[in-house]
Amino acid sequence: RQMNPSISPIKVLLGTIGYLLVTFPLAFVWHLVLFKETYDRLGSYSRKEPIIAFGFGAILLQGILLSLVYPQLCKGKSLVGGAVKFAILIGGYHWTVHVLAEAAKQSIEPLSAWFSLETTYLAIQFLLGGFLFAWIYRNQEKPQ
Numbered sequence: 001r002q003m004n005p006s007i008s009p010i011k012v013l014l015g016t017i018g019y020l021l022v023t024f025p026l027a028f029v030w031h032l033v034l035f036k037e038t039y040d041r042l043g044s045y046s047r048k049e050p051i052i053a054f055g056f057g058a059i060l061l062q063g064i065l066l067s068l069v070y071p072q073l074c075k076g077k078s079l080v081g082g083a084v085k086f087a088i089l090i091g092g093y094h095w096t097v098h099v100l101a102e103a104a105k106q107s108i109e110p111l112s113a114w115f116s117l118e119t120t121y122l123a124i125q126f127l128l129g130g131f132l133f134a135w136i137y138r139n140q141e142k143p144q
Contacts (some may be wrong), residue, residue: 007071016060016069020079023059023125028052030121038117044108047053066090071140079138083130085114091126095119 031039032050039045073089074082099118108114 012067015133015136016063019063019129022128042108042114071137079134081119087126091122095122120134
């Protein structure tokens with residue numbers, strides 16, 4: 001089976017690298033520097049020392065998958081329209097897995113702080129990621 005011609009390997013590579021360069025530093029600084037003490041007080045992370053390589057690997061895989069999904073999900077959208085659609089759909093899906101499901105499984109208190117902090121983080125992550133992918137795929141053909 002041939003790869004969809006609208007999915008350029010170069011754009012997938014650029015999207016993956018770009019997403020990694022935007023998301024990894026944001027995640028690292030947000031969770032392990034700026035709000036580390038807050039996350040410790042919330043009790044949301046039980047591992048004393050995070051495995052940075054796992055976080056890097058997760059973001060790398062997300063970058064590959066999202067680079068493949070973006071052109072199908074947002075084909076024909078404007079730069080802003082694609083970024084916003086991506087942030088709402090992909091960010092919203094990620095929010096249910098990352099924020100809501102974690103709140104259900106972990107003893108996080110207060111939940112209001114958890115929801116506020118992580119929702120803000122994910123909004124930033126997926127808006128930046130959405131604009132990154134929208135810019136990379138900005139010249140894709142509009143549907144007929």
